[in-house]
Amino acid sequence: QSVLTQPPSVSGAPGQRVTISCTGSSSNIGAEYDVHWYQQLPGTAPKLLIYGHINRPSGVPDRFSGSKSGTSASLAITGLQPEDEADYYCQSYDSSLGGYVFGTGTTVTAL
Amino acid sequence: EVQLVESGGDLVQPGGSLKLSCAASGFTFSGSTLHWVRQASGKGLEWVGRVRPNFNNYATTYGASVKGRFTISRDDSKNTAYLQMNSLKTEDTAVYYCTRGGSGWYYDLWGRGTLVTVSS
Numbered sequence: 001q002s003v004l005t006q007p008p009s010v011s012g013a014p015g016q017r018v019t020i021s022c023t024g025s026s027s028n029i030g031a032e033y034d035v036h037w038y039q040q041l042p043g044t045a046p047k048l049l050i051y052g053h054i055n056r057p058s059g060v061p062d063r064f065s066g067s068k069s070g071t072s073a074s075l076a077i078t079g080l081q082p083e084d085e086a087d088y089y090c091q092s093y094d095s096s097l098g099g100y101v102f103g104t105g106t107t108v109t110a111l
Numbered sequence: 112e113v114q115l116v117e118s119g120g121d122l123v124q125p126g127g128s129l130k131l132s133c134a135a136s137g138f139t140f141s142g143s144t145l146h147w148v149r150q151a152s153g154k155g156l157e158w159v160g161r162v163r164p165n166f167n168n169y170a171t172t173y174g175a176s177v178k179g180r181f182t183i184s185r186d187d188s189k190n191t192a193y194l195q196m197n198s199l200k201t202e203d204t205a206v207y208y209c210t211r212g213g214s215g216w217y218y219d220l221w222g223r224g225t226l227v228t229v230s231s
Contacts, residue, residue: 002155036217038156045208045221046148046156052215089156093216099174100146100158100216 003028004090004103011109012080020106022073022090028101030071033093037066037075040087049088050075082110113137113220115209120225123199131194131225133209138220140190141165144212147183147194149205150224157205159183161212162192177203199229 005023012018022035029035037050048057050066053073063079073092077084090103119131133145144167147159160173162183171183182195192209206226210218 034215034217036215038218045223046218047221048213048217048219051213051217051219057219091156091217097175099172100161102148102156102158105155 002104003094003097003101004092006088006090006103006106008104009107009109011111013111014080014082016080017076017078018080018108019077020075020088020090020108022075022103024071024073024092026071027096028071028092028094029068029073031095033095035066035068035073036091037064038089038091039084040089042086046089077108080108080110084108085110115211115220115222117207117209117222117225120207120227122228122230124231125199125201125229127199127229128195128197129199129227130196131207131209131227133192133194133222135190135192135211138211141187145183145185145192146210146212146218147192148208148210148218149203149227150208151202151205154205159194159207196227199227201229203227204229 034052038046039049040046053068054066065076088106094101116134144163146161163170180198185192206224208224209222211220213219
């Protein structure tokens, strides 16, 4: 049972901006634990997309950006590309559970 | 090449045991925290547990659903981490990924995963 909630799916036309929300609570995102994002292309392992709320690892296109406010975080894709069709997961740490937690996951579709 | 390679996945009966391995290469394994994350077919990601490096006394922590049944260990001389799974349940059926923990408690390197199927 995930403690970080994401919308099941989001979609947009190529070139549009889409956002994915990640809603947590006072024991994870609200407790100032970092939020990270992963992209999972079909049939492959997840890949780190954003770490520490806003940082992109080397090689990640700058159309991907992250933000955080209060007990929620967001991932934005500015200028959606067909190759961005994938599942996206947020991740943080939860002090009540004493462990790491993932979001429920969001499937992004380019219409 | 910097990589993690899991192995050991198999079909096992409920109540049985299985041990997965994660072989690392291309980076300083002994100084890294290693995690296991699993994903049931068509489902989301679930953190299983982690083992910290020597200078953190090889400390381990587990998720609630596996605590008391699963054990994570490592052999730094072989650059390999392990996941010993006992008292397996059908709900443990998943692809198990080995991941490297980054300094900010994120996972910056993933293996391709190994499939564990628990079924009679």
